[in-house]
Amino acid sequence: MSGGNHRRLLDIRLKPGNDNRCADCNAEEPEWASYSIGVFLCATCCGIHRSLGTHISKTKGIKLDNWDDEQVAAKSPKAKLPxxxxxxxxxxxxxxxxxxxxxxxxxxxxxxxxxxxxxxxxxxxxxxxxxxxxxxxxxxxxxxxxxxxxxxxQRLTSDFILEGWLYKTGPDLKDAWKRRWFTFDRRKLLYFDEPLGAYAKGEIFLGEAGNDCSVYHGLPNGRTPCGVPFTLRVPAREYPLAAECEEEREQWMTAIKTVLATPLSLQEQAEARAWTCKR
Incomplete structure (x- = not known):
């Protein structure tokens, strides 16, 4: 590898987003990189990438191997995912x-x-x-x-419990009902403007039933009716919601009740504490 490419790689490794750390485990001063994915790796994580096969990740040593200009150019990822x-x-x-x-x-x-x-x-x-x-x-x-x-x-990946359109209104009695796309992901209920939203308009963490978490038919007093309504209560607030039909409402309420009846794992307890701190 030319000295110029070597210096370019070291400069890229220090840029924000890379921060001179392994993309997978956050170890400092990684000496390897995947030029097909565009991330820097420590020796341990590089071994994992190699075990995945070159059709997934192609790796090289930053100092040990030769890098051409095209491979160095590929080392500027748009994002680093945890x-x-x-x-x-x-x-x-x-x-x-x-x-x-x-x-x-x-x-x-x-x-x-x-x-x-x-x-x-x-x-x-x-x-x-x-x-x-x-x-x-x-x-x-x-x-x-x-x-x-x-x-x-059980901690690897999971399918969504339920997805679909619901109507939602805000905490103020004057707030209008708006149609939102809801995604039920483990213990989180997220709602979006549309199904392919990059970021949710809001996220609701569901704890356990009895800890100020519940779901019930109907709406809080003073709410203007909409569709087939039900209300989700969590420690932070109540969420008035409405489905298009009785069947959809029962699907959502059954799914929510099932999660509320499930004890939090140690990992979920830590997430709940972090969620409380963010409110």
């Missing part, structure tokens, strides 16, 4: 492509960011899905060596 915190699921009907996938992760402010991707080849999108799960499982095995693998698998 693999250990992201979720991915197949959403072909929402994207309008049989090979469509949604990737969700918390941004630097703690807000959920959605990315929608698809491929012309079904194998490619499945390979990426499995690669994400594989990397997350490897990271969890390292960080939680005493936890059973069956429990770790």
């Amino acid at each position: 693999v250990d915190k992201l979720n991915c699921c197949f959403v072909p009907s929402k994207i309008g492509n049989l090979n469509g996938m949604q990737i969700s992760y918390p941004d630097q402010r703690g807000h959920t960011r959605n990315i929608y991707v698809f491929s012309s080849d079904g194998k490619d999108i499945v390979d990426w899905y499995m690669a994400i799960r594989n990397v997350k499982l490897t990271r969890l095995r390292i960080g939680l060596p005493h936890v059973e693998e069956s429990e770790l698998v």
Whole structure:
């Protein structure tokens, strides 16, 4: 590798977004990189990327290997995703492509960011899905060596519990009803202007029933009726909601009641504490 390309790589490694750290585990001064994905890696994470196959990630040593101009140019990623915190699921009907996938992760402010991707080849999108799960499982095995693998698998990726249109109004009695796209993701209920929204208009964390969390038919006193109404109560506030029909309302209420009746895991308890601090 020419001295010029070597210096360029080191300069890119120091840029904001890279911060001289491994993209996967945050280790300092990574000495490897994936030029097909555009991220810097420590030796351990580089080994994980190599195990995924070159069709997923192609790696080189920053100092040990030769880099041409095109490979160096590929080392400027548009974004760095926290693999250990992201979720991915197949959403072909929402994207309008049989090979469509949604990737969700918390941004630097703690807000959920959605990315929608698809491929012309079904194998490619499945390979990426499995690669994400594989990397997350490897990271969890390292960080939680005493936890059973069956429990770790539950932390990898999950399909959405329910998605669809609902009507929602704000906390003020004068607020109008607005149609929003709702996504029920584990213990979070997110609502958007449209199904392919990058950021939610709002996010609601659902705790446990009995801890000031419940869902009931109808609306709080003084609310103007809309559709087939129901109300979600969480410690922060009440959310008046409405479905188009009785069947849809029962679907949402049943899903919410099921989650509220499920005890929080240790991971979810930590998330709940962080959520309280953000309010």
